[in-house]
Amino acid sequence: MNHPGATELKAMAWTGVGVGRPHESAELHVLGQATYTDDIPELRGTLHAALGTSSKPHANITAIDFAQVLASPGVVAVYTARDIPGTNDCGPIIHDDPIFADGKVEYVGQPIFVVVADSHDNARRAARRAQVTYEELPAILTPQAAHAAKSYVLPPMHLRRGDCQAAFERAPRKLKGTLYVGGQEQFYLEGQIAYAIPREADGMHVYCSTQHPSEMQHVIAHALKLHSHHVLVECRRMGGGFGGKESQSALWAAAAAIAAKKTNRPVKLRADRDDDMMVTGKRHCFWYEYEVGYGDDGRIVAAKVDMVSRAGYSADLSGPVATRAVCHFDNTYYLSDVDIRAACGKTNTQSNTAFRGFGGPQGAIAIEYIVDEIARELGRDAYDIRKLNFYGKDERNVTPYGQVIVDNVIHELCDQLEESSEYRARRQAIDAYNAGSPVIKKGLAFTPLKFGIAFNVTHLNQAGALVHVYVDGSILVNHGGTEMGQGINTKVAQVVAHELGRDLRHVRVTATDTSKVANTSATAASTGADLNGKAAQDAARQIRDRLAAYALRLYGGVPGVLAGGASGAASEADAAAVEEVLFYDDTVHVNGHAIPFAELVQKAYLARVQLWSDGYYATPHLHWDPKAMTGHPFSYYAYGAAVSEVAVDTLTGEWKLLRADALYDAGDSLNPAIDLGQVEGAFIQGMGWLTTEELWWNAGGKLMTHAPSTYKIPGVSDCPEDFRAALFKNRNVEDSIHRSKAVGEPPLLLPFSVFFAIRDAISAVAGHKVNPPLQAPATSEAILKAITAIEASR
Ligand code: MTE
Ligand code: HPA
Ligand code: MOS
Numbered sequence: 001m002n003h004p005g006a007t008e009l010k011a012m013a014w015t016g017v018g019v020g021r022p023h024e025s026a027e028l029h030v031l032g033q034a035t036y037t038d039d040i041p042e043l044r045g046t047l048h049a050a051l052g053t054s055s056k057p058h059a060n061i062t063a064i065d066f067a068q069v070l071a072s073p074g075v076v077a078v079y080t081a082r083d084i085p086g087t088n089d090c091g092p093i094i095h096d097d098p099i100f101a102d103g104k105v106e107y108v109g110q111p112i113f114v115v116v117a118d119s120h121d122n123a124r125r126a127a128r129r130a131q132v133t134y135e136e137l138p139a140i141l142t143p144q145a146a147h148a149a150k151s152y153v154l155p156p157m158h159l160r161r162g163d164c165q166a167a168f169e170r171a172p173r174k175l176k177g178t179l180y181v182g183g184q185e186q187f188y189l190e191g192q193i194a195y196a197i198p199r200e201a202d203g204m205h206v207y208c209s210t211q212h213p214s215e216m217q218h219v220i221a222h223a224l225k226l227h228s229h230h231v232l233v234e235c236r237r238m239g240g241g242f243g244g245k246e247s248q249s250a251l252w253a254a255a256a257a258i259a260a261k262k263t264n265r266p267v268k269l270r271a272d273r274d275d276d277m278m279v280t281g282k283r284h285c286f287w288y289e290y291e292v293g294y295g296d297d298g299r300i301v302a303a304k305v306d307m308v309s310r311a312g313y314s315a316d317l318s319g320p321v322a323t324r325a326v327c328h329f330d331n332t333y334y335l336s337d338v339d340i341r342a343a344c345g346k347t348n349t350q351s352n353t354a355f356r357g358f359g360g361p362q363g364a365i366a367i368e369y370i371v372d373e374i375a376r377e378l379g380r381d382a383y384d385i386r387k388l389n390f391y392g393k394d395e396r397n398v399t400p401y402g403q404v405i406v407d408n409v410i411h412e413l414c415d416q417l418e419e420s421s422e423y424r425a426r427r428q429a430i431d432a433y434n435a436g437s438p439v440i441k442k443g444l445a446f447t448p449l450k451f452g453i454a455f456n457v458t459h460l461n462q463a464g465a466l467v468h469v470y471v472d473g474s475i476l477v478n479h480g481g482t483e484m485g486q487g488i489n490t491k492v493a494q495v496v497a498h499e500l501g502r503d504l505r506h507v508r509v510t511a512t513d514t515s516k517v518a519n520t521s522a523t524a525a526s527t528g529a530d531l532n533g534k535a536a537q538d539a540a541r542q543i544r545d546r547l548a549a550y551a552l553r554l555y556g557g558v559p560g561v562l563a564g565g566a567s568g569a570a571s572e573a574d575a576a577a578v579e580e581v582l583f584y585d586d587t588v589h590v591n592g593h594a595i596p597f598a599e600l601v602q603k604a605y606l607a608r609v610q611l612w613s614d615g616y617y618a619t620p621h622l623h624w625d626p627k628a629m630t631g632h633p634f635s636y637y638a639y640g641a642a643v644s645e646v647a648v649d650t651l652t653g654e655w656k657l658l659r660a661d662a663l664y665d666a667g668d669s670l671n672p673a674i675d676l677g678q679v680e681g682a683f684i685q686g687m688g689w690l691t692t693e694e695l696w697w698n699a700g701g702k703l704m705t706h707a708p709s710t711y712k713i714p715g716v717s718d719c720p721e722d723f724r725a726a727l728f729k730n731r732n733v734e735d736s737i738h739r740s741k742a743v744g745e746p747p748l749l750l751p752f753s754v755f756f757a758i759r760d761a762i763s764a765v766a767g768h769k770v771n772p773p774l775q776a777p778a779t780s781e782a783i784l785k786a787i788t789a790i791e792a793s794r
Pocket of ligand 3: 211241242243244246354355356357358523524525526745
């Protein structure tokens with residue numbers, strides 16, 4: 001296009017992406033009309049299942065008496081490991097995860113059998129009546145104990161660069177310490193659920209609330225001794241997943257499918273909240289021992305950390321979670337000489353799994369804690385120490401794992417936030433306030449984030465899509481991603497609408513379905529819209545090109561061009577001609593003609609032009625050497641920063657978040673409205689992790705905080721009254737979908753600022769001279785403990 005005319009200018013101004021659009025199901029959500037798995041009308045003859053679970057953390061099962069279970073009202077059958085037709089396994093990577101414990105239990109809550117009854121309540125009541133005889137074995141409950149016993153689910157990892165020991169010895173100043181950061185329950189509002197329906201000729205149709213339909217399909221096929229083509233897994237939406245339904249929906253899907261297969265009737269397995277929390281894994285808690293050397297100015301010259309996570313009884317995704325922790329220990333800081341060790345402690349607790357951030361937050365919080373300590377040692381503002389250690393642009397820009405950072409915007413982003421949050425003035429105001437306030441202390445913290453985008457298992461970075469244009473011009477999109485509230489369907493629909501120049505109301509996205517797009521990856525690692533958006537764009541472009549070629553034949557008036565028919569643009573001239581056909585405003589513009597999209601589609605159908613297409617995408621340039629822990633594991637980085645101000649009552653440990661300012665780099669956002677929602681949601685969820693959400697196992701290995709009565713997630717009243725979330729204007733240097741950046745997980749690191757603001761307020765008690773030994777979660781109890789400790793050391 002040499003001189004854009006009026007048509008071209010209009011086409012350039014028209015866009016389907018980059019604008020705030022409501023979530024595709026927003027209305028259905030508020031009207032209560034959105035169908036979740038439990039809302040699907042039940043077929044006649046549907047049975048209900050419940051799991052029978054272990055009451056011991058580690059034991060051999062010597063006998064089970066099901067007499068009372070079978071005698072319970074409504075009970076149809078009980079199945080154990082012995083009844084599984086195929087493999088008794090639902091582990092995602094390593095096959096150490098039985099569906100039902102076989103002879104041995106490894107945590108309190110581990111499923112041993114499934115009861116099938118005529119109602120949900122009857123199944124649950126009956127499940128408690130089994131008489132299980134155990135022979136108890138010694139149990140390991142904490143990551144520290146696992147580490148001491150060298151009890152791991154995988155071999156430990158080690159990443160080194162430079163000579164950390166020598167750099168440490170040379171360093172003018174040194175710091176050593178330990179830190180414990182607790183785990184977190186996903187607390188999706190919709191619990192785990194699967195509804196399995198036997199179909200003809202060994203078919204099994206399973207509706208499942210899952211982030212990973214393809215893996216559910218594989219696990220079910222193996223458990224039932226069938227092939228993948230026998231099993232169809234479908235998920236229209238989840239009421240939240242947050243990583244908890246990446247691998248751990250498998251147990252529920254498999255148990256329901258086994259029961260359906262054995263009874264040859266539809267079986268629904270819906271977890272009650274307590275069962276869900278007792279059975280499934282959570283975010284890994286981490287224990288750290290660190291040693292850093294730094295200069296008098298606060299620059300880190302050597303950093304050594306030994307981290308151990310509570311993996312639980314099996315590997316699940318603990319390996320990749322630990323890898324991501326290792327690859328996020330640097331956060332936004334250049335660390336020349338590092339020595340990072342990570343181990344996955346095998347404990348007799350739930351098998352921990354993915355949770356928003358996937359180890360990234362656990363890696364990054366350790367270095368943030370260290371920087372916070374350095375600042376207090378030097379009597380400096382922690383924000384200044386942070387800035388001093390930031391990655392550079394052309395130097396000091398290589399991560400410990402060898403990826404060169406080419407998109408660093410942390411300096412500009414923080415400058416902008418420093419100004420908009422009035423950080424410096426508020427710091428002074430808070431000092432003045434604290435000087436006159438002996439009991440209520442205010443605290444302020446500014447924390448940055450950098451997050452690597454891509455699955456850190458390279459082959460998972462692929463996606464597929466299927467786009468249908470119907471003869472009436474309406475468009476149906478199916479892709480491999482799953483909708484968990486994050487808005488992937490809205491974004492993918494926008495991408496397709498944009499390609500075909502259609503108003504969004506003409507594009508509908510259907511349930512994720514293993515019979516439509518095969519071999520999908522989990523919707524995870526924040527890559528859902530990146531990958532599936534690209535795949536859907538690829539599909540839509542193929543249809544657009546065919547329609548354009550056809551339009552040229554009809555209206556082009558260029559003899560010879562596209563003489564080859566509707567099969568596509570063959571020559572370069574053809575390709576250029578096809579590019580000049582413009583799709584916008586529900587109209588196709590060709591050679592001065594403006595044809596309504598639906599009209600062209602109608603004609604194209606009669607002319608036998610294929611109106612649907614598949615699409616595919618694989619993220620380029622990724623590689624990773626797991627042994628050396630080096631490579632280019634991420635496609636790009638997303639950045640962000642936040643400033644939080646809190647007030648802490650130093651007599652009770654109660655606190656309040658007074659104001660939070662968050663700035664997040666979503667690239668050229670596909671949908672700023674949805675992205676802001678993600679930023680705010682992740683902020684509050686991360687704040688809950690670091691403050692009120694405490695997982696507590698008793699000495700017998702039983703998780704005692706297994707319901708909202710004892711496990712405190714943030715409520716509306718915990719949100720700051722003054723909450724200023726914004727998107728940082730940026731454009732992805734990587735060729736991502738419309739140059740946007742992922743948004744799902746990274747903002748979970750923003751509320752580090754809340755934790756460090758609380759620590760700042762506590763340290764005001766001792767004139768900011770002592771480092772408060774504050775662990776996460778910073779519950780009121782933990783806050784009081786830290787205050788007591790620093791008062792004692794004065
Ligand atoms: N947002 C909502 N509302 N519900 C969720 O379950 N999961 C988070 C994030 N945002 C989640 C969410 C997690 S863990 C991930 S990996 C991403 O969404 C996945 O979706 P995306 O890749 O499409 O952003
Ligand atoms: N995030 C989520 N799930 C994963 C990842 C990841 O980085 N790697 C493998 N599975
Ligand atoms: Mo998200 S933890 O990668 O499902």
